[in-house]
Structures are given as C-alpha cells and as structure tokens.
Amino acid sequence: MNQLATLASYPAPVLVAAAGDRAAYRFLEFFTAQIRNPNTRRAYAKAVGEFCAWLEGYGLPSIAAVSSIHIAAYVEELGRRHSAPTVKQRLAAIRMMFDWLATGGVLPFNPATAVRGPKHVVKRGKTPVLAPEEARAILDAIDATTPIGLRDRALIGLMVYTFARVGAATAMRVEDVYVQNRRLWVRLHEKGGKVVSLPCHHNLESYLHAYLDGTGIAGDANGPLFRSIRRGTSELTRTALAGNNAYAMVQRRAEAAGIATKIGNHTFRATGITAYLKNGGTLERAAAIANHASTRTTQLYDRRNDDINLDEIERIMI
Structure with missing residues (x-):
C-alpha cells in the first residue's frame, strides 16, 4: 500500500473529527491531494500530528477552538x-494546514497567520564540501571492473557534474540518458515537478557509457538507471537504488578513499x-543548473571563501 493510500485510510485526529465530517475530509485532503512531494508530506504529517496531540493534551474540544x-x-x-x-518548518506545516481548512470553509480564518516563527538567517550552508x-x-x-563499481562511479559523477539531488x-x-547533437545528455526530474535537461561533462559521459554498456542495461529504457544489487551476488536487480542505500554507499566509498570529512549525498552537489x-562559473548559471529558484539558495553551497578564511587564520603566528 503506498503512502497516499495509507494516509487516506487513517482517521483524522479527534479534535479535527469533532469539527464535523467536512473538517475531517478537508484535513485528510490536505495531505493526500495538496502536497505532492512525499518527503514534504511525511514531514508535514508528523508536524501537524504532534501539534494535534499537544492540543488534545490541553483539552481543546475541536480544531475550530484553536486560536493564535x-x-x-x-x-x-x-x-x-x-x-x-x-520550529520554522513545523510552523509552516501548521500554517498551511489551517489555511487549507480556512479556504475550504471549515474555519472562518487562519489562526496561524498572526504567529511569527523564530528568526533564523543562514548565510552559509552546513553541507560538507570536498576539495x-x-x-x-x-x-x-572505485573499482570500475564490477557492476557495483560502475554504478557507484556513475552515480557520484552524476551528482558532481550536474549538481543533481540524490532523489532526482x-x-x-x-x-x-540520451544522445543529442552527438553528445550524451541527462534528464533530471527535480523538486516541484521540474524537468532539467543537461549535457554531460566529458568525465560523466565516459562513466555513464561504461556503466550502461558494462552492465547490459542500456536496452532497458523504462528500467531504473541506478539499481540495487541482488543480495549475495554482484548482479543488478530491476529495483531502483534507495536513497538510504546511496548514502551508505557514499560513506563506504569515502572511507575507502581515506576521506576524513563526514559527507553525505548532498556533499557532491555542493x-x-x-x-x-x-x-x-557565474552564480546565475549555477542556480539554473542546480534548479534553484533563487541565487540566494545557491550561495549557501558556495564555499570559495573557505580558502580565504583559512589563509587569514594562518596569519595568527603564535
């Protein structure tokens, strides 16, 4: 049973159901029909569920009784x-949920509109970056003589040379992965339903060709590109590689290469x-390749000043 079906089968929280069938339907509709990204849906469901449990703990009779x-x-x-x-993420989930109920006529207004979250200004991202x-x-x-080695090199290369999120x-x-104007291109399905098509860096092109040809999956057009390995063998399955397995792979590859920095999948994007x-390269072009809506987001990944900071610190000659 998929996540949507599971959510739809759950009863609405008690204080939501107390506001009537329309409120319960609208509440479940918010998570199943309004939020399309599964990760956002999971996070928002957790945030709103904990909020509702907190309200019930204080004896509120209905969602309609909630005030700012x-x-x-x-x-x-x-x-x-x-x-x-x-805190800001959870408040955003609560605010969006109440807005959905208000626009659906369940509530007269959104009580979360007047509530301000904590101030939080980020000028530098926390994602570790490699030299x-x-x-x-x-x-x-990476040993590129095995199917798993070919896969891992191609996946890491893709994230480095296209700034792709691991989910994409x-x-x-x-x-x-296709040919256009005698060059290999990749098509990425990024957040928000956006499709990004990019030409491959020559290194990535060689990695992908080696992977597709070396594993024999080039003819399986509708199959997943990056696949799991059948347990106890070195053979690829027809199941897509899961994000947590990709993370574990990245950890193993970094350790094998003697990298001390604690990295994750997002490290290669940064x-x-x-x-x-x-x-x-320009910040504007980097934002376009990375599919960032704003260059301010791209700046969080820009660690060029790290070298400058280190040079200045080394001036402290004691």
Whole structure:
C-alpha cells in the first residue's frame, strides 16, 4: 500500500473529527491531494500530528477552538526543544494546514497567520564540501571492473557534474540518458515537478557509457538507471537504488578513499557547485543548473571563501 493510500485510510485526529465530517475530509485532503512531494508530506504529517496531540493534551474540544494564542504557545514550547529551522518548518506545516481548512470553509480564518516563527538567517550552508582532489580521489578509488563499481562511479559523477539531488538521480530511468547533437545528455526530474535537461561533462559521459554498456542495461529504457544489487551476488536487480542505500554507499566509498570529512549525498552537489564557481562559473548559471529558484539558495553551497578564511587564520603566528 503506498503512502497516499495509507494516509487516506487513517482517521483524522479527534479534535479535527469533532469539527464535523467536512473538517475531517478537508484535513485528510490536505495531505493526500495538496502536497505532492512525499518527503514534504511525511514531514508535514508528523508536524501537524504532534501539534494535534499537544492540543488534545490541553483539552481543546475541536480544531475550530484553536486560536493564535494556542499556536504561539506551542511554537514557544517547540523553541525550547528544537532548533530554529525545525520550529520554522513545523510552523509552516501548521500554517498551511489551517489555511487549507480556512479556504475550504471549515474555519472562518487562519489562526496561524498572526504567529511569527523564530528568526533564523543562514548565510552559509552546513553541507560538507570536498576539495576537488578529494572528490577525484573517491572516483579514482572505485573499482570500475564490477557492476557495483560502475554504478557507484556513475552515480557520484552524476551528482558532481550536474549538481543533481540524490532523489532526482535515483529516480532516473535508462531513457533519461540520451544522445543529442552527438553528445550524451541527462534528464533530471527535480523538486516541484521540474524537468532539467543537461549535457554531460566529458568525465560523466565516459562513466555513464561504461556503466550502461558494462552492465547490459542500456536496452532497458523504462528500467531504473541506478539499481540495487541482488543480495549475495554482484548482479543488478530491476529495483531502483534507495536513497538510504546511496548514502551508505557514499560513506563506504569515502572511507575507502581515506576521506576524513563526514559527507553525505548532498556533499557532491555542493562540491560541484563550488568547483564550478571557483573556475569562473557565474552564480546565475549555477542556480539554473542546480534548479534553484533563487541565487540566494545557491550561495549557501558556495564555499570559495573557505580558502580565504583559512589563509587569514594562518596569519595568527603564535
């Protein structure tokens, strides 16, 4: 049973059901019909579920009885236990849920509109970034004589050279790698339903050709591009590689290459963006390749100033 069907089968929280059938239907509709991204749906369902449980704990009889004061008190309590970004995300979920109920005529207005979240200004992202030689060391350390090695090199190369999110990479099908104007291109299905088509860097082109030809999956156009390995063998299955398995693979490959930095899948996206900018690329073009709606988001991945900061710190000669 998929996530949507599971959500639809769950009863609405007690205080939502107390507001009537229309409220219960509208509440479940918010998660099943309004939110399309499964990760966002999961996070928002958790945030709203915990909020409803908190309200029930204080004896509120119905969702219609919730005021901005209740929401503000909950946000203040959250702030004592969680970071500002977490509080802001949960408040966003609550605000959107109430807005859906209000626009559907269940509530006269959205009580969360007046509630302000904690201030949180981010000028530098937290994603670890590798030096170009470290990224190269990981790629070169992979044994490309095996199917799993060919797959891992192609996947890491894709994230580095296209700035792809791991979700977009693992969602690719074989047909998303294609030839155009005598060059290999990739098609990425990114967040928000956006489709991004990019020409391949010559290194990525060789990695993908080697992977497709070496594993024999080139003719399976509708099959997943990056696949899991059948347990106890070195054979590829026809099941797409899961994101958590990709993360575990990245950890193994980094350790095998002697990389001390604690990295994740997103590291290769940030590493590619930083390398691109260091070599004369523009922030606007980087944002377009990375499918960022704003260059301010791209700037969070720009670690060119790290070198400058280190040089300045080394001036402290004691």
